[in-house]
Amino acid sequence: MTTLHTYLTQRAASTPHLEALVAADQRFTYMEFNNRVNQLAAYMLAAGVTKGDHIGILCKNNHPYPTILLAALKIGAVAIPLNWRLTAYEMQGIMKIAEPRMLFYDEEFADTLSLLRGIKFVPVSEGLVLSPEFDSIFSTYSTAEPASAPISDQDLAFILFTSGTTGIPKGCMIAHECYDLYMRQQQPHPRVEAGLRFLAVHPMFHMSSTSLIFFHILRGNTMVFLDDQSPAAILDMIAKEKIQTMFAFPSVYAHLWEEIRQEGRDVSSLLYVSAGGTKVPASLIRRYLKMGIPMGSGYGSTEAAFVSHWNPSMGIDTAESTGTLMPQVQVKIVDPQSGEELPAGEVGEIIVKSPYLFKGYLNNPEATAQTIRDGWIHMGDAGKLDENGLLYVSGRFKEMILFGGDNIYPAELEEVIHKIPGVLEVAVIGVPHEEMGEAPLACIIKHPTSRLTKEDILNECRERLAAYKIPDVMFVDHLPKNGVGKVLKAVLKEQLAGDKAPSAVKKLDVKLTSTP
Template sequence: EEGFGSFELTLQEQPMTEPNVEVHEEDDAIYLFTSGTTGQAKACVIGHKNLHHYFAEIAGQREFPAGERFLSVHPLFHMSGVLSILNCIYHGVTMIFLADSNPALIWDKIEEEKITTMLAFPAVYSYMLEELNKKERNISTFKVAQSGGTKVPETLIQKYMEKGIYMVQGYGSTEGWVVTSWHPMMGKEKMSSVGKTLKHVELKIVHPETGDELTTNEVGEIHVRSPYMFKGYWNNEEATKKVVKDNWFNMGDAGMIDDDGFLHIMGRYKDVIIRGGDNVYPDQVEDVIHEIHGVLEVAVVGVPDDFWGEIPRAYIVKDSETAVTEESIIQYCKEKLASYKIPEVVFVEELPKNALGKVLKRELREGVLVK
């Protein structure tokens, strides 16, 4: 774009000698913008001290097998993209970049470069699975599929495991950094969770109105405190004060901690649907619909209703080769969910997303898509 040079040209213009720059731990290291799925994107200030703690306590403790080859399809302006680069540099892992998240191209690159692991949003893995079923491929080197950004459906984890590929998911945000992670060694019975907190990460569930800390198995707002957290929003102290109190950051998500210390996500608190006084958590409904064969993507939002005030509606992208219908989805939901959680069903060709590939639910609520 005008006013911006290419990454390749920037590298060519710089000397190969190591720069002699004095850096202090309190200095700013990176400005990363939030995804803006619920409003205007804000720049998060990540300090050198934050990065040092993360790599000294978390990333530095991980062991990578010799010959590890990482495929990057994540936008490099996103937290996950930046972390991937820094992780690979820190551990000396070979990193291959792919600017296109087309499923066929990703599998081509995995075969061609003998990729062992990659990171992508759940929706990308869903379309990759659909593509993989069309053609026989040699993907024997590909062992670990890392994911995050949104909750990974249990069925998706299971389908990849059936192909000998382990899925690992992380939970976090640009502000809160990495908070929890789940991997298969934690047990299949915990696939519905996003795992346990990382080292030095504190987590609590808070009542959204009173601010009181809740006990296990109670749903409330997720608050996090850690040495990896952001320093604040750039030039926006007012916005920072709204989400950070006593060094605790409000993630803006609804969730609960079970008896074993695993965190379960119910979705963004702003997305919770109140139907006749009952709370409907979109993630719960989406998880059930994801179990249905032929569903590629689903997003559940609340829409106005004269009687109930608000009712859930599921926007669904389905595989064109399957016979899944509105009636079959509703019937399946009736078998799995309470009656007040049964959604209306609308099939669409695609869901509105931002540059990161995250679904923009506010646009669905505003009626951007039509049946």
């Protein structure tokens, strides 16, 4: 095993003139990338940063991001990618836990940092233009490999804050070995070869994006950065830079697919795409496969990292699953009350043991002990393993709807509804019901040109779901989401509190369309 920053040193030595980073009109080879990382590392050392110090990164998708990340690791510091969607109050809470020595930030987030003190702040860019202070580093400091204290694969590389929806998110401590083990186990898709062009459009503070930086350096690929997730911007960049692969949330791909279908955009350069961060609808996978674009998916978390992966070679009839377990990963399905392991096919809580696990929550031993028990991470997700070892995830246990004595898992309903032409996004939540306790309600975003009605949705559900699972339906213009794009179902439920659907629809704090 090795430490993650050595990926870049080795890549720059083996393919120095291969294009590494592209952002707007700026392009850097791997030799230039490595030189800039070394210069920034020298700047950090000169500013007094030492091994183990925390380095915050509050920047959008642009070439400085991986430069800062790698520079921190090269001197043994711990990189802390920060969610730029947070408020000043939320950021203050995280900084009390993280205690960074230095924080790099895009100037549009200056107000977010207004409550913070005792940190060296380094402005990075305004829009796509580097700040004078940051830009001067690359004409001042040496490009030589930095001298630092010995760095072990057991040392921390990152602190990644969870996307919690209540309270202050927890800081997951990730060692070099976690990602290094994974990178060396992972086999790229057969259509993906070294030298391909990857679109880095997913927010860089997310675990998936952080790991993908190292995957693409290791493979010798070109990373093209884009901080605009609108379908038009993504499709323009795919055409301009001949993008061959990308990673994004399923909702991004849903909107992208509609844009392609409506406008007939050219995506012929795409060889393979990946989706994750939340449940990937099988219907979305099938839509892209019909266009000749295989879509892979997977399951994991910040704490457990990489648990399972799926790609079309496993058979499209298994697309509802999250695929096979990663090498060296063990999964059990247990009764959440008794802890007893359940047989194949039965739904219970997913628990995971693997070499990719985090080291615990920063300064929070109580939460660590609650999550890791006897070496197993308790995911808080409901799921099952089939007889072939494929993992199926039903959703969060706390999102399960108890309809009388029957359990309803929202993911099953969402999968059915997402298949309906014209549906872009759907979130199913439980709402109060006088007789049954809870009943399902489907909140749906449809394409602006769609003529879908409530009855259309219900007819499709009646054909595919048991009667007790049929949801009520409402159409919305958007769904509330957290900093990494996951739907905030708890927020929807809170907004419905004290009323019964469908009358509670009137009280939702979202823009609603009429329900024909």
